[in-house]
Amino acid sequence: MTTTILVVLGIVGSAARAEDGYDLWLRYRPLHGVHAAAITMRGSSPTVRIAAAELARGLSGLSGARVAESPDLAAGGILLATARDPMVAALHLPVGPLGNEGYLVRTVTVGGKRVTLVTANGDTGLLYGSFALLRWVQTGGALAGVDLSSSPRIKLRLLNHWDNLTGTVERGYAGQSLWDWWLLPDFSDPRYVDYARANASIGINGTVLNNVNAKADSLTAPYIAKAAALADVFRPYGIKVYLSARFSAPIEIGKLKTADPLDPAVAAWWRAKADELYRAIPDFGGLLVKANSEGQPGPQDYHRSHADGANMLAAALAPHGGIVMWRAFVYAHDNPEDRAKQAYDDFKPLDGKFAANVIVQVKNGAIDFQPREPFHPLFGAMPRTPLMMEFQATKEYLGQATSLAYLGPMFEEALRSDTLAKGPGSTVAKVVDGSLDGHALTGIAGVANIGRDRDWSGSTFNQANWYAFGRFAWNPEISSDAVAREWAAMTFAPNAAVVDPVVRMMAGSREAVVDYMTPLGLAHQMATGHHFGPAPWIADLKRPEWNPVYYARAGKDGIGFDRTASGSNAVAQYAPAIARQLADPATTPERDILWFHHLPWNYRMKSGRTLWEEMVADYDRGIASVASAGRTWATLEPQVDAERFAKTAAFLRIEERDARWWRDASLSYWMSVNGLKLPAGAAPPAHDLAWYKAQDFTYAPGNP
Secondary structure, three states: OOOOOEEEEEEOOOOOOOOOOOOOOOOOOOEEEEOOOOEEEEOOOHHHHHHHHHHHHHHHHHHOOOOOEOOOOOOOOEEEEOOOOHHHHOOOOOOHHHOOOOEEEEEEEEOOEEEEEEEOOOHHHHHHHHHHHHHHHHOOOOOOOOEEEEOOOOOEEEEEOOEOOOOOEOOOOOOOOOOOOOOOOOOOOOHHHHHHHHHHHOOOOEEEOOOOOOOHHHHOHHHHHHHHHHHHHHHHHOOEEEEEOOOOHHHHOOOOOOOOOOOHHHHHHHHHHHHHHHHHOOOOOEEEEOOOOOOOOOHHHHOOOHHHHHHHHHHHHHHHOOEEEEEOOOOOOOOOOOHHHHHHHHHHHHOOOOOOOEEEEEEOOOOOOOOOOOOOOOOOOOOOOOEEEEEEOOOOOOOOOOOOOOOHHHHHHHHHOEOOEOEOOOEHHHHHOOOOOOOOOOEEEEEOOOOOOOOOOOOHHHHHHHHHHHHHHHOOOOOHHHHHHHHHHHHOOOOHHHHHHHHHHHHHHHHHHHHHHOHHHOOOOEOOOOOOOEOOOOOOOOOHHHOHHHHHOOEOOEEOOOOOOOOOOHHHHOOHHHHHHHOOOOOOOHHHHHHHOOEOOOOEOOOOOEHHHHHHHHHHHHHHHHHHHHHHHHHOHHHOOHHHHHHHHHHHHHHHHHHHHHHHHHHHHHHHHHOOOOOOOOOOOOOOHHHHHHOOOOOOOOOO
8 A cells, every 4th residue: 555654735824923033944834734654763873863853853843743753664654774774675775876975765665564765874864864855845745756866976065164262253144153162061052953953954064163264272172172062962963073273373372483384393283183183073074274365374484385284284184084174265465466366376386286185175266255256267277186165155245144145046156167177068066076087085165154143144045045055065066946946945835926936036136236236247346344335446455455446447448357368367277268268358258257357438248338338237237136026025925924024024125225325336436437427317326425435334243
């Protein structure tokens, strides 16, 4: 007899009960027609028990009735067991190729009983499979004939928390740090468990606890004990902890006179520190290092290379199985070269010189998490070195907490970019997952947008970027639209009347931010320091590359950064075919045209408009997109709980106001340098340029 465990027929009620966003996408609210039998688990490890408990929690919520665990397998039940279990082994299922973290969920017959099987090669795979089953049901899937099978394409799928020991979060817009360093290790906040649940539900398997601008204190015994307490919470969820290391720690806490990576005493200090870390945290993941960047110490302080520094640390960690993630985000105050070129110039000559347990962590673009950047030229340029993608889920440059900017399209755009390193199809995704160059050590990092706010990320829609990062980390070739649909169905309801308009809002939201902040390839036009709001006029900071004018180079003659052979020649860092395309404004994608070219204001665009007219149109389009999202959201009031609806509506109003501010401030400045009038029909700025320059936000959040 075939028994369907869960049948999704519709949503209970028209509007959800009051919510504050704490449950994220794991809401498990009742759906019509859901019926669940008992759950039978085979195994007793903490991870298996957690998987069974999550299934019970989820199916109880979705069915509106308690779903129990039972030692006896029943028809219509769920069997949770690894492929090694005799009951599963007898089925001869294709589980072997799924690796240690993959899973298979399938309706099968066991002992004459039709059941839904969740199986994997290891316990963590069972946990991932359990969440996959719940996701399937939450998004409207029925269990009759269910057949889900997946394994991660990338080995290391990490969040990077830029959390400080003071409790603040650099570039954090969701309250204080989640980690209560003061009470750890004596008290572990129950939220740590829910944090681990959320991460496991999207396949994240590691977390860097502290800011890349690290304090050496993070590596002292008291703070190692605090990290160990968190590791104990996270371990059953398949999550390892990592720490950011300050390169000068041997001086600051080791009392050495140097941090020279080739000094034997320094190497010995790091070996002893690694031993100490692994005594406290046996499965410690490794160290993340920001060196010789933005004032951070590093091996170049001693005339050594990045490889020298990374390899010294790698030697200390290697006996324990640890890794070093060495960031390629570098630019120097005494280097007059185009900032966009400096990481490539530093790291490309080091290809093949890093130890086997080193992975170089590269941002998606060559500047710094801008609303849009071309893919970083290091991807495809270092075939003998594993490269780890670094995205930013927190929206430092995209409106911070209050903008609706779904970053799935940004992740997709970067990962699908073709480096042409080995001909067509040599995508960034294939560099990152190791398939292009045959690397086993692979990784992807996302700068977290998580804090102590009740809704974790500052707003409901900011949660989507945490979710999307996890889904792209698991499968870098997934569709941003598919991810948005999953998230919307789980976060609100699997109802097309809700999901379709929400997904439309999300799909265009990041492009709207690009339009009203940095159209046509402009970059870094934000106010300096806190990066909130427009300030394209700033020109007085001591380092040229800290000034927005450095990037726009606007004058009477035109606007844009010439990165062709007549300028910085940054285009030469790409594969020859790409470099040739980017060398000519006629063949450069217009979305990037001012990133690569300095063009006159009357340059004729493909639309037939001049560059100036196109810029104005883009600013206006961005505002219109935000206004349209607000109108769409207003239609959903009957479908969404009051608290989340009201907060989102307020944030959309804030974003529309900020978009107009961006447009008017930017156009006021551009007109002051180009002497042009606005195109016919374009609304004039609400204030004069002096008013926009006078705006001050000293205490904007997230500023270090």
